[in-house]
Amino acid sequence: MKNVPKTLNVIVMDPSQDKEVTIGKYKVKVIRSLCISAAACVGVSPATFTLDEEKKAVITEGSTDTPENILLAAQACPTQAIVVIDTESGKQIWPV
Numbered sequence: 228m229k230n231v232p233k234t235l236n237v238i239v240m241d242p243s244q245d246k247e248v249t250i251g252k253y254k255v256k257v258i259r260s261l262c263i264s265a266a267a268c269v270g271v272s273p274a275t276f277t278l279d280e281e282k283k284a285v286i287t288e289g290s291t292d293t294p295e296n297i298l299l300a301a302q303a304c305p306t307q308a309i310v311v312i313d314t315e316s317g318k319q320i321w322p323v
């Protein structure tokens with residue numbers, strides 16, 4: 228066989244390791260393996276989302292942004308990397 232690498236490094240992201248943060252009536256989580264660093268979430272809700280050193284979105288605990296705006300930020304993500312869950316009902320609000 229030609230041109231076949233002898234070793235193949237595969238990074239597997241474990242979605243269960245994505246941190247869930249409760250902000251007001253929502254639990255919010257960024258699925259890091261889906262985040263493409265577009266920063267749309269940061270643009271809509273800079274109080275809630277920032278990019279870390281890997282250019283992945285992270286959630287600011289204690290964000291005082293409104294639930295409506297946090298949901299808008301999640302909906303602005305082009306890869307649906309932000310999951311929003313209603314803490315009362317336990318239902319996933321976004322993505323639907």
Ligand code: SF4
Nearest residue numbers: 262263265266268304
């Ligand atoms: S909008 Fe989505 S892809 Fe872009 S930084 Fe935020 S979570 Fe990541």
